[in-house]
Amino acid sequence: MIRISQILKDKGDRVVTIGPDATIAEVVDVLQRERIGAIVVMQEKEGLVGIISERDVAHGLAEHGAELLAKRVADLMTREVVTCTPESTVQEIMKEMTVRRFRHLPVVKDGALLGVISIGDVVKNRLEELETETTMLQEYITGRV
Numbered sequence: 001m002i003r004i005s006q007i008l009k010d011k012g013d014r015v016v017t018i019g020p021d022a023t024i025a026e027v028v029d030v031l032q033r034e035r036i037g038a039i040v041v042m043q044e045k046e047g048l049v050g051i052i053s054e055r056d057v058a059h060g061l062a063e064h065g066a067e068l069l070a071k072r073v074a075d076l077m078t079r080e081v082v083t084c085t086p087e088s089t090v091q092e093i094m095k096e097m098t099v100r101r102f103r104h105l106p107v108v109k110d111g112a113l114l115g116v117i118s119i120g121d122v123v124k125n126r127l128e129e130l131e132t133e134t135t136m137l138q139e140y141i142t143g144r145v
Helices: 004-012 022-036 055-069 089-100 121-142
Strands: 038-043 047-051 104-111 110-117
Touching: 004 089, 004 110, 004 121, 022 038, 022 055, 038 110, 047 055, 047 104, 047 110, 089 104, 089 121, 110 121
Parallel strands: none
Antiparallel strands: 038 047, 104 110
């Protein structure tokens, strides 16, 4: 079973964060510039306090219109953030993301933010795993093992 630590090792540990007092306009700018779907919200003394995604912005825009851009991140972010650990398995994360219908999961260990796993990371890993299994089966069947 592949663990989240392996995906982070391959992906890297760079995490884009923003403070809860930033504006939604700043969030939109960062999402676009970084080509990402979510930003972890961090506060200096409290650490991880939320997450804000493209989906949150879209829902906020539908509710508040153009006024949304002037609102603070704290007004729109998800405060109860589900996280995983480096020891979590890809299968566990796939299930969690599917059941709870979210696409980004911060990776935390001992209160420290280590990275963010996206549904794209999970799918990429699973496809690589399937390719390896297929190659191994083909080699076994053809006697090349």
